[in-house]
Amino acid sequence: MLKKTLQEGQETTDSALERLLPAATQHPTSIHQAMRHSVFAGGKRLRPILCIEAGRMVAGPQLAGTLPAGIEEVGAALEMLHTYSLIHDDLPALDNDDLRRGRPTCHKAFGEAIAILAGDALQTQAYEVLARLQCPAEVRVRIIEEIARGTGTIDGMIGGQVVDLEAEHTKPDVKMLEYIHRSKTAALITASVVSGGLYAGASEDAVAHLRKFGQSIGLAFQIVDDVLDVTQTSEQLGKTAGKDLTSEKATYPALFGIEESIRKADSLVQEAGEALHSFGGRAEILKSLAHFLVERKK
Amino acid sequence: MLKKTLQEGQETTDSALERLLPAATQHPTSIHQAMRHSVFAGGKRLRPILCIEAGRMVAGPQLAGTLPAGIEEVGAALEMLHTYSLIHDDLPALDNDDLRRGRPTCHKAFGEAIAILAGDALQTQAYEVLARLQCPAEVRVRIIEEIARGTGTIDGMIGGQVVDLEAEHTKPDVKMLEYIHRSKTAALITASVVSGGLYAGASEDAVAHLRKFGQSIGLAFQIVDDVLDVTQTSEQLGKTAGKDLTSEKATYPALFGIEESIRKADSLVQEAGEALHSFGGRAEILKSLAHFLVERKK
Numbered sequence: 001m002l003k004k005t006l007q008e009g010q011e012t013t014d015s016a017l018e019r020l021l022p023a024a025t026q027h028p029t030s031i032h033q034a035m036r037h038s039v040f041a042g043g044k045r046l047r048p049i050l051c052i053e054a055g056r057m058v059a060g061p062q063l064a065g066t067l068p069a070g071i072e073e074v075g076a077a078l079e080m081l082h083t084y085s086l087i088h089d090d091l092p093a094l095d096n097d098d099l100r101r102g103r104p105t106c107h108k109a110f111g112e113a114i115a116i117l118a119g120d121a122l123q124t125q126a127y128e129v130l131a132r133l134q135c136p137a138e139v140r141v142r143i144i145e146e147i148a149r150g151t152g153t154i155d156g157m158i159g160g161q162v163v164d165l166e167a168e169h170t171k172p173d174v175k176m177l178e179y180i181h182r183s184k185t186a187a188l189i190t191a192s193v194v195s196g197g198l199y200a201g202a203s204e205d206a207v208a209h210l211r212k213f214g215q216s217i218g219l220a221f222q223i224v225d226d227v228l229d230v231t232q233t234s235e236q237l238g239k240t241a242g243k244d245l246t247s248e249k250a251t252y253p254a255l256f257g258i259e260e261s262i263r264k265a266d267s268l269v270q271e272a273g274e275a276l277h278s279f280g281g282r283a284e285i286l287k288s289l290a291h292f293l294v295e296r297k298k
Numbered sequence: 299m300l301k302k303t304l305q306e307g308q309e310t311t312d313s314a315l316e317r318l319l320p321a322a323t324q325h326p327t328s329i330h331q332a333m334r335h336s337v338f339a340g341g342k343r344l345r346p347i348l349c350i351e352a353g354r355m356v357a358g359p360q361l362a363g364t365l366p367a368g369i370e371e372v373g374a375a376l377e378m379l380h381t382y383s384l385i386h387d388d389l390p391a392l393d394n395d396d397l398r399r400g401r402p403t404c405h406k407a408f409g410e411a412i413a414i415l416a417g418d419a420l421q422t423q424a425y426e427v428l429a430r431l432q433c434p435a436e437v438r439v440r441i442i443e444e445i446a447r448g449t450g451t452i453d454g455m456i457g458g459q460v461v462d463l464e465a466e467h468t469k470p471d472v473k474m475l476e477y478i479h480r481s482k483t484a485a486l487i488t489a490s491v492v493s494g495g496l497y498a499g500a501s502e503d504a505v506a507h508l509r510k511f512g513q514s515i516g517l518a519f520q521i522v523d524d525v526l527d528v529t530q531t532s533e534q535l536g537k538t539a540g541k542d543l544t545s546e547k548a549t550y551p552a553l554f555g556i557e558e559s560i561r562k563a564d565s566l567v568q569e570a571g572e573a574l575h576s577f578g579g580r581a582e583i584l585k586s587l588a589h590f591l592v593e594r595k596k
Contacts, residue, residue, distance in 0.1 A: 093410035112391035128446035148426035
């Protein structure tokens with residue numbers, strides 16, 4: 001069941017990305033090839049899948065298994081934003097990573113200048129896609145605002161990256177670590193879940209529940225990411241393992257140890273499930289996704 | 299008259315930027331200081347002023363000298379986008395410039411990592427501002443789409459930067475040069491004029507005239523920029539002069555000489571004025587702005 005959700009979600013997202021990104025043959029080709037190199041590098045499409053499934057849950061049983069029409073375009077925009085952040089994060093001035101999802105990072109393949117511009121362009125393209133979604137303009141601007149905040153500097157993705165950078169080579173403290181996790185990863189995951197709900201017409205009440213769910217699984221996701229960095233090999237992860245330790249990053253395992261970190265992640269998944277109580281049986285898929293996030297091996 | 303337009307436009311824009319950017323004391327402070335360092339570096343605010351004046355012209359005489367309420371927020375978003383492109387353009391991997399508007403560039407003052415993220419964040423913040431404009435949601439999404447295209451990879455700002463980079467050290471050709479000028483600079487100037495018109499409720503006809511005006515002055519602006527790079531000193535420009543020659547960039551003066559370049563710019567300003575024919579006397583300010591763009595000395 002979950003396997004089918006993951007596979008179908010990935011296919012739906014990939015075909016929307018294929019349609020919404022400029023072709024590799026479109027002039028100027030280098031930037032479009034660079035954008036596609038990083039977008040089509042075998043990502044799990046977790047943010048789009050969370051968005052789509054949140055939308056499906058909110059839309060309810062009348063859809064009879066189909067998706068809210070066009071919701072995969074929200075997912076594609078989220079994946080463009082996630083990919084832009086990875087491209088810039090991998091740059092020599094930031095994490096200086098050569099390998100991402102088992103392939104050369106964007107700047108390794110296309111040079112630093114094109115990698116910087118490809119990241120910029122994926123952000124731009126995401127907002128163009130969001131401005132043209134197949135839902136009322138009122139909903140589109142609300143989704144854009146939600147996603148811009150989730151990726152911004154105050155409690156959003158960029159804010160998390162900044163503090164993460166600045167935390168290197170300083171003794172990690174719990175408050176700083178929680179800010180990093182909440183902002184760097186959980187904020188975009190939360191925006192993914194909330195924007196899927198908004199697209200499907202969620203009430204303010206439903207949005208609040210989705211937000212709580214997103215925050216909990218986002219935090220759990222980052223804790224597990226940090227644990228995997230310590231326990232898995234580069235080959236298993238498809239990216240350089242052990243980077244957090246060598247760069248003395250503020251991580252959950254560094255502060256609380258691996259066992260306590262796993263316990264914390266499990267308890268967050270529990271809380272996430274409880275946040276969806278009011279959706280009853282329709283929340284099953286999102287709940288299984290939450291479990292999947294902490295049980296994954298890469 | 300024009301002096302007043304420029305000064306008031308600059309003040310209106312600066313005060314909107316002051317309000318719409320996170321405070322320098324807001325956590326995490328380094329990124330907010332970096333964003334403000336580059337945004338408040340004494341820019342002329344030409345794009346916001348063109349946007350505001352296009353809006354004022356379209357809104358017509360019933361405003362009696364006041365502005366369409368809230369239009370300065372469109373201008374502020376345009377300036378954030380312009381500044382993000384300057385920050386990234388100045389990076390070592392791109393133009394590698396130490397000086398911008400007479401001050402250290404963002405990466406010189408804050409380091410490369412923060413400069414990359416500050417550019418990213420200004421783009422994000424611009425879309426958050428646009429999503430919350432004080433005009434109908436239908437108009438907001440149209441403005442977002444217009445601006446995203448104007449700054450994108452196909453005939454937009456990023457596309458122009460890519461071809462500009464790739465044109466270094468190759469013999470400039472007219473077709474490539476025109477693509478660079480049209481995309482790198484003219485596209486965002488056009489989006490500025492068109493979005494101001496849209497904000498004020500322009501008809502499709504009026505939008506088409508504004509688009510033609512924007513394209514002509516945008517092209518003229520870049521030609522003059524290239525001429526100034528050859529004829530002015532670094533001190534006069536507030537940035538490194540003569541860079542185009544040393545990096546063998548494709549420029550109008552390199553291809554046609556200085557006199558022919560100035561003639562071309564003048565003729566484009568003439569065409570721009572004609573595009574506003576249907577607005578009659580209300581077009582006077584935009585026409586003077588067009589003349590100002592080619593007569594400026596920095």
